[in-house]
Amino acid sequence: MNSRDQILAAVKKNQPALQPLPALADLQAIRFTHPVEKFTEVLTSIGADVRTGYDLNAIATFIDGNFTEGRRFLGNIPGLPGVGSLDSTVDTHTLEDLEVFVLKAGFGVAENGAVWVTDAQVQERVLPFICQHLVVILDPATIVNNMHEAYERIGNQDYHFGLFIAGPSKTADIEQSLVLGAHGPKTMTLFLNGGI
Amino acid sequence: MGTSTTTHASLSEQFNADEARVNWHDETLWWVRQKRDKAAWTLPEWEELRETASRIKHNTLSNLHQYLLSFEEKALANGCTVHWAANAAEHNEIVLNILRDQKIDQLVKSKSMLTEECHLNEYLAANGIDVTDTDLGERIVQLAKEAPSHIVLPCIHKKKEEIGELFHEHLGTPAGNADPLFLTRAARAHLREKFLTRRVAITGVNFAVAETGEFVVCTNEGNADMGAHLADVHIACMGIEKLIPERKHLGVFLRLLARSATGQPITTYSSHFVKPRPGQQLHIILVDNGRSTQLGREDFRNSLKCIRCGACMNTCPVYRRSGGHSYHTAIAGPIGSILAPNLDMKKYADLPFASTLCGSCSNVCPVKIDIHNQLYQWRQEITRAGYAPAGKAAAMKAMAMGLSKPGWYRLGGKIARRMMRAIPFLFNNRLNAWYKQREMPAPPKETFADWYRKNKNQSNQ
Amino acid sequence: MTVALFIPCYIDQFYPNVGIATLQLLEKLGCEIVFPPNQTCCGQPMANAGFEHLATNCNQLFLKNFSAYEYIVCPSGSCTLHIKDHLHVEGDNEKANQVRNRVYELTEFLTDVLQVEKLNARFPHRVGLHQSCHGQRGLHLSQMTELVAPPYSKPVQLLKMVQGLELADLNRKDECCGFGGTFCVTEEAVSVKMGKDRVADHLQQQVEFITGADMSCLMHLEGILRRGGQRVQVKHIAEILNASN
Numbered sequence: 001m002n003s004r005d006q007i008l009a010a011v012k013k014n015q016p017a018l019q020p021l022p023a024l025a026d027l028q029a030i031r032f033t034h035p036v037e038k039f040t041e042v043l044t045s046i047g048a049d050v051r052t053g054y055d056l057n058a059i060a061t062f063i064d065g066n067f068t069e070g071r072r073f074l075g076n077i078p079g080l081p082g083v084g085s086l087d088s089t090v091d092t093h094t095l096e097d098l099e100v101f102v103l104k105a106g107f108g109v110a111e112n113g114a115v116w117v118t119d120a121q122v123q124e125r126v127l128p129f130i131c132q133h134l135v136v137i138l139d140p141a142t143i144v145n146n147m148h149e150a151y152e153r154i155g156n157q158d159y160h161f162g163l164f165i166a167g168p169s170k171t172a173d174i175e176q177s178l179v180l181g182a183h184g185p186k187t188m189t190l191f192l193n194g195g196i
Numbered sequence: 197m198g199t200s201t202t203t204h205a206s207l208s209e210q211f212n213a214d215e216a217r218v219n220w221h222d223e224t225l226w227w228v229r230q231k232r233d234k235a236a237w238t239l240p241e242w243e244e245l246r247e248t249a250s251r252i253k254h255n256t257l258s259n260l261h262q263y264l265l266s267f268e269e270k271a272l273a274n275g276c277t278v279h280w281a282a283n284a285a286e287h288n289e290i291v292l293n294i295l296r297d298q299k300i301d302q303l304v305k306s307k308s309m310l311t312e313e314c315h316l317n318e319y320l321a322a323n324g325i326d327v328t329d330t331d332l333g334e335r336i337v338q339l340a341k342e343a344p345s346h347i348v349l350p351c352i353h354k355k356k357e358e359i360g361e362l363f364h365e366h367l368g369t370p371a372g373n374a375d376p377l378f379l380t381r382a383a384r385a386h387l388r389e390k391f392l393t394r395r396v397a398i399t400g401v402n403f404a405v406a407e408t409g410e411f412v413v414c415t416n417e418g419n420a421d422m423g424a425h426l427a428d429v430h431i432a433c434m435g436i437e438k439l440i441p442e443r444k445h446l447g448v449f450l451r452l453l454a455r456s457a458t459g460q461p462i463t464t465y466s467s468h469f470v471k472p473r474p475g476q477q478l479h480i481i482l483v484d485n486g487r488s489t490q491l492g493r494e495d496f497r498n499s500l501k502c503i504r505c506g507a508c509m510n511t512c513p514v515y516r517r518s519g520g521h522s523y524h525t526a527i528a529g530p531i532g533s534i535l536a537p538n539l540d541m542k543k544y545a546d547l548p549f550a551s552t553l554c555g556s557c558s559n560v561c562p563v564k565i566d567i568h569n570q571l572y573q574w575r576q577e578i579t580r581a582g583y584a585p586a587g588k589a590a591a592m593k594a595m596a597m598g599l600s601k602p603g604w605y606r607l608g609g610k611i612a613r614r615m616m617r618a619i620p621f622l623f624n625n626r627l628n629a630w631y632k633q634r635e636m637p638a639p640p641k642e643t644f645a646d647w648y649r650k651n652k653n654q655s656n657q
Numbered sequence: 658m659t660v661a662l663f664i665p666c667y668i669d670q671f672y673p674n675v676g677i678a679t680l681q682l683l684e685k686l687g688c689e690i691v692f693p694p695n696q697t698c699c700g701q702p703m704a705n706a707g708f709e710h711l712a713t714n715c716n717q718l719f720l721k722n723f724s725a726y727e728y729i730v731c732p733s734g735s736c737t738l739h740i741k742d743h744l745h746v747e748g749d750n751e752k753a754n755q756v757r758n759r760v761y762e763l764t765e766f767l768t769d770v771l772q773v774e775k776l777n778a779r780f781p782h783r784v785g786l787h788q789s790c791h792g793q794r795g796l797h798l799s800q801m802t803e804l805v806a807p808p809y810s811k812p813v814q815l816l817k818m819v820q821g822l823e824l825a826d827l828n829r830k831d832e833c834c835g836f837g838g839t840f841c842v843t844e845e846a847v848s849v850k851m852g853k854d855r856v857a858d859h860l861q862q863q864v865e866f867i868t869g870a871d872m873s874c875l876m877h878l879e880g881i882l883r884r885g886g887q888r889v890q891v892k893h894i895a896e897i898l899n900a901s902n
Binding site for chain 2: 663666668669671674675676677680690692694695696697698700702703704705706707708709710711712714715717718775780791795801802803804805806818829831832833835836837838839840841842843844845846847848849850851852854855876877878880881883884885
């Protein structure tokens with residue numbers, strides 16, 4: 001018997017009698033009177049900069065004025081001035097100088113400040129990680145209360161890679177001192193705008 | 197029980213030689229416990245959520261055979277390669293064979309307690325493979341040639357000055373610089389070079405979904421993603437108990453995991469891997485290594501519900517004051533103490549005794565594993581199997597004998613108390629572990645029973 | 658109401674005053690007390706050390722001593738919990754079950770069965786309460802800080818009825834003291850460190866007395882206090898609830 005069959009046989013033999021799955025609908029999960037405010041509060045508390053009242057041009061001006069170290073800006077927003085889209089032939093290993101990646105996210109989650117994106121949106125999976133600064137645009141109308149609603153919304157969406165992002169990359173491995181910018185972006189700026 | 201230098205008691209005695217350091221370790225982890233409490237209290241449904249997670253895991257374990265088959269089928273359909281490893285050795289060989297097929301001798305690895313359990317790094321090093329751990333804490337312990345002391349906070353036992361010295365030696369940072377921001381930036385630069393040049397990335401798995409064949413990896417640093425998305429070959433290693441039935445159940449576990457682990461509402465990244473990138477290979481290794489045996493142990497199977505959040509370590513008053521290395525196994529703390537004896541009862545016979553059975557671990561556990569009850573049950577197993585120290589067994593036998601006969605108990609107590617009064621140095625000496633740092637209770641002239649006989653008995657008889 | 662008094666062996670041998678206070682307190686509250694004279698030990702030291710199978714005779718003896726009584730009261734959460742969880746007697750399990758359901762820790766007996774609302778007690782001192790784990794997490798004598806659940810505490814409820822008593826707030830409300838049965842000697846270093854840390858929390862709150870519902874924890878803390886030359890004393894909760902000076 002190969003290992004696969006051996007493991008499966010042992011599991012079958014040793015697993016207890018079938019226990020029922022609980023219905024998630026029975027769980028009274030938290031909901032918020034003002035999900036957008038909650039989302040903003042939570043995402044801010046985990047290190048992101050959340051902004052409202054910026055249109056496409058204002059976002060472009062913000063990016064231009066705040067991120068000046070490198071000059072390579074990429075994004076998935078057509079028509080965002082100064083930000084190019086990824087050339088499909090580019091080798092992602094050459095992206096270490098990517099200063100900013102601008103991303104339009106699928107939806108947000110109020111309870112934890114996370115936004116959902118898939119590889120359909122990010123083009124190359126490594127982009128939201130390898131950039132020095134991450135800029136996210138989110139329609140506030142998409143913000144759901146909690147993770148159960150989030151997965152209801154995801155449903156059986158056919159992504160190849162899906163991702164919740166909640167703030168800039170971080171670590172507290174050295175004496176529990178929080179440092180933003182571990183391996184991924186050092187900052188995350190999120191613009192709430194329903195019209196982009 | 198192993199030799200005296202490798203038991204939890206002796207290792208933690210060494211740890212306690214530096215009391216200021218114990219205080220620091222305890223306070224640091226207690227702070228994490230408090231962050232967990234605060235996060236839990238943000239959700240009025242917290243206890244209900246734990247119960248739901250527990251029941252999902254009970255269902256998973258009771259239907260694991262079917263879920264494994266479903267996961268495999270879906271993962272294959274998604275274009276992944278699925279491997280099965282009966283034990284640690286087979287897991288390590290599978291990894292090595294993938295590397296040999298690719299003619300690759302260096303790789304990046306993100307955190308995976310399973311690979312720690314399998315001692316993959318040592319095995320690969322012995323076969324000429326260069327492994328770079330990319331989680332900052334894991335990189336630090338790797339440079340220090342140590343094992344992680346905590347499953348979520350691998351270098352929680354290290355002071356920043358020690359990390360500064362390590363980085364000075366290995367990464368060339370200026371001597372004496374121990375600033376966490378500076379050191380983290382140095383590690384970022386050092387590891388970016390590795391991410392950009394390594395063609396194979398190993399990651400762990402937090403959850404694998406039977407319904408879809410996808411798996412989820414949670415990190416704050418983004419190191420798993422940097423590795424996996426830049427590599428030609430991604431190897432994901434997981435224990436067979438990492439399965440959950442359906443995608444929607446991720447909602448339950450992602451709500452619990454980070455809140456329990458660090459008090460964050462969610463980790464920065466929760467990455468759902470379904471299909472490999474075009475041209476990329478995605479290997480999933482399903483590892484048993486004792487899990488199917490544990491599944492058959494009725495008293496202990498619930499330990500397989502564990503989602504590796506580390507909350508039981510942070511809350512454990514013994515762990516906080518003995519350090520992760522005192523458990524001499526890959527997974528320390530209360531959960532490690534109920535997992536390890538399943539792998540080697542003799543070698544880890546001391547671990548279930550490294551607890552006061554205070555029960556705090558079971559209360560913080562997000563999937564409601566009755567850890568302290570299992571510690572108690574392991575003690576019985578280990579003793580029945582004959583792995584208790586001989587002296588202890590003899591003392592317990594004598595004690596049980598004396599206590600089962602009221603006359604012997606009364607006489608023995610009387611003699612002992614008399615001797616304590618008359619010749620205190622018989623008790624107050626270095627051979628008495630109680631007396632080493634504590635005074636003995638003052639022996640009274642009469643017992644409660646004596647008093648009762650004198651003062652009360654007449655009215656009752 | 659007739660109450661059978663279950664006095665743990667170490668209280669019998671080393672802290673008879675705790676037994677006396679328990680008895681007097683229950684008598685004051687109108688109970689008739691019986692002390693089955695042949696009691697020894699509940700068997701917990703063996704069981705927690707992994708030798709549950711050696712406790713068979715202790716279990717039989719316990720059953721013999723206590724099966725006739727409707728209420729069995731014990732001034733120790735830990736021993737009570739042990740009986741509740743682990744009293745098994747082959748061939749007599751029905752009786753054993755009955756005993757398991759009839760055994761009460763002292764404070765829960767006072768608040769839940771006697772439903773005491775007033776005590777004629779006075780203890781004009783600043784007191785810190787040590788929550789012993791088995792009473793708290795095992796018998797649920799008070800809410801546990803790990804749970805998202807409303808607070809309550811049976812010992813505090815009673816201590817609040819004592820005139821003049823000032824209850825201190827601790828930094829860590831329900832951290833284990835490190836006694837842990839044989840743990841206190843087999844894991845001496847960690848046990849003592851845990852005890853020292855518990856003591857330090859109480860000292861920081863400038864208490865005069867440390868109280869609790871388990872004398873075993875208090876014995877451990879007392880050993881550390883005395884070795885450290887501290888003037889703070891330990892007092893079992895029964896002694897405080899029975900204090901009238």
